[in-house]
C-alpha cells in the first residue's frame with residue numbers, strides 16, 4: 001500500500017435545515033455553515049486507519065470546487081491526510097465532471113485505492129465513485145461497511161437492500177463508504193495548527209485538460225409538498241380506534 | 251422515438267417489485283417503447299414475469315455464467331452495449347440500481363438523474379435534493395442518452411396483463427475479471443419486505459436493545475407489517491442494516507408507517523414522506539416527528555406498545 005486518494009466534497013452542514021429561495025432559483029446558501037460531506041469523513045478515516053495499520057502510505061485528499069473548498073481540505077489535513085489537491089472552479093460540478101477531474105488526478109497520482117463517500121448530502125446523487133471506477137476502468141466496491149486489505153486485493157463487505165454482500169476486488173480500486181464503516185476521529189487543536197503547514201495545491205481544470213461542462217440544466221427548485229397537520233390522541237385505545245376507522249388495521 | 255431500456259433487478263426466481271414501478275415511470279415518457287433487460291445465469295423464470303407487465307414492448311434475456319451475481323463492473327459494459335439502441339436507460343433506485351447505473355452512465359458519457367420522482371417530458375424530470383428538502387426540475391439535452399435511477403416510492407406498480415416478446419441476446423462484450431462475488435448474508439425471508447409492505451412498524455434509539463426490538467416484531471406480526479428502524483437503532487445494533495429507513499437507507503411509501511421512539515430527524519423523514527398515514531409514538535411532545543405525523547401519541551413506548559398489540563386483531 002503506497003498511496004490512498006480520498007475525495008472530499010464541501011457541502012452544507014448536515015445540521016442545517018435547507019430552505020428553497022422564494023423565486024425558485026435554488027436553495028439559500030448565504031451564511032450557511034459548510035462542512036466536509038459526512039460520508040467523505042468516513043472515507044478519510046478509513047484511509048487513515050489503513051495507513052496506520054500498514055505503518056505507512058501517503059494519504060492524499062482531493063476535491064473539485066470553489067476556492068473556499070480549501071477549508072474542507074484543511075480539515076482533511078488536520079484529520080491526518082498528508083497533502084491535498086483542489087481542482088478549483090466556480091462552475092457547478094456534476095458527478096460525471098467530478099469523476100473526470102478525479103480520473104485526471106488518479107492518473108497522475110496512481111493511488112492503490114480511491115475512497116469516496118457513497119453520496120454527498122447536498123445533491124444526494126450517489127454517482128461519482130461509480131463513474132470514476134468506470135472511467136478509470138477499475139473495480140468498484142460501493143456502500144462499504146468493512147474493508148480488508150489482502151496484499152494487492154481488497155475484500156469489501158457492502159450494505160445492500162437484502163443485508164450484507166462481500167466482494168473481492170483487485171487493486172487499484174474505487175471504494176465508496178457507508179455510515180457504519182467507522183467513526184471518524186475528532187480533530188484536535190494542535191492538528192489544526194500542523195495542518196496549516198501541510199501542502200495544499202490548487203490546479204485548474206484546464207491545466208488537467210478536462211472539461212467540466214454541465215449536461216443537466218436545473219430549471220426550477222421547489223419546496224417539497226407539505227403534509228397536512230395531523231391529530232393527537234390521548235391513549236392507545238383512541239389510537240387503535242382511529243386507525244380501525246381509517247381501515248388501516250383490524 | 252423514445253426507446254427506454256429498463257435494467258430489471260431480480261434474484262433469479264423473482265422479479266424485484268421495483269421493476270414494475272420503473273415501468274410506470276417509463277410509461278410517462280411520451281411515445282416511449284419499453285424494453286426490459288434481464289442479466290443472469292438463467293433468466294427464463296423472471297423473463298416470464300417481466301413479459302406480463304403492462305406496457306412493456308419486449309424483454310431481453312442476457313444469460314451468461316458471469317451474470318450469476320449482479321456485479322456492476324460486469325454488468326455495466328453489457329448494459330452500455332445494449333444502450334446503443336435506446337434513448338433512455340433506467341434502473342431502480344435500489345442498492346442494485348444505485349451501484350450499477352452511474353457506471354453505465356459514465357461508460358456512455360451520459361448524465362444520470364438519480365431518484366427520478368416525476369416525468370414532465372421525455373427530457374424534463376423532477377428529483378429531490380438535500381434529503382428531500384428541495385425538489386429540482388432538471389432538463390437534459392435530447393441529443394444525448396439519459397440514464398436515471400427511478401425513485402421507487404414515487405410510482406405505483408404497473409399492472410400485469412401484458413404479453414411482451416421475450417428474446418435471448420448474446421452480447422459480444424469483454425468482461426473484466428477484477429471484481430469477484432464472495433458471498434452474502436441476508437436476512438430471513440419470512441419477514442415482509444420493507445420496500446413493498448403496506449404497513450411498516452419502525453423503531454428508534456429509544457428501544458434500547460435488540461431484545462426490546464422484539465416487541466416491534468410482535469406488533470408487526472400481529473398487524474401484518476414489515477419492520478424498519480432509524481439509523482440510530484441500526485448503528486446501536488438493535489436492528490439490521492437493511493432495516494434502515496431514510497436519506498441513506500430505504501425510501502418507502504407504505505399505507506401506514508408507525509414510528510416508535512423515533513425523533514424524526516430530517517434524514518429519517520425523507521424516507522417516509524410518501525407514506526399515506528404516519529403514526530408517531532414518542533414520549534417527548536416536542537419531537538419533530540409530530541410535525542409530520544397524521545396521528546400522534548405522546549407516551550412511553552414501553553407502556554403502550556404491549557397494549558397496542560393486545561388491542562389489534564390478527
Ligand SMILES: Cc1cc2nc3c(=O)[nH]c(=O)nc-3n(C[C@H](O)[C@H](O)[C@H](O)COP(=O)(O)OP(=O)(O)OC[C@H]3O[C@@H](n4cnc5c(N)ncnc54)[C@H](O)[C@@H]3O)c2cc1C
Nearest residue numbers: 454455456480481482496497498499511513518533534551
Ligand atoms: C449523513 C447522515 C445520514 C443519515 N441518514 C439517516 C437515515 O438514512 N435514516 C435515519 O433514520 N437517520 C439518518 N441519520 C441520522 C439522523 O440524523 C438521526 O440521528 C437519527 O435518525 C436519530 O434516530 P432516532 O430517532 O432513533 O434517535 P433519537 O434522535 O435519539 O430519538 C429517540 C427518540 O425516542 C424518544 N424516546 C425516548 N425514550 C422513549 C420512550 N420510552 N418512549 C417513547 N419515546 C421515547 C425520544 O423522545 C426521542 O425523540 C443520518 C445522519 C447523517 C449525518
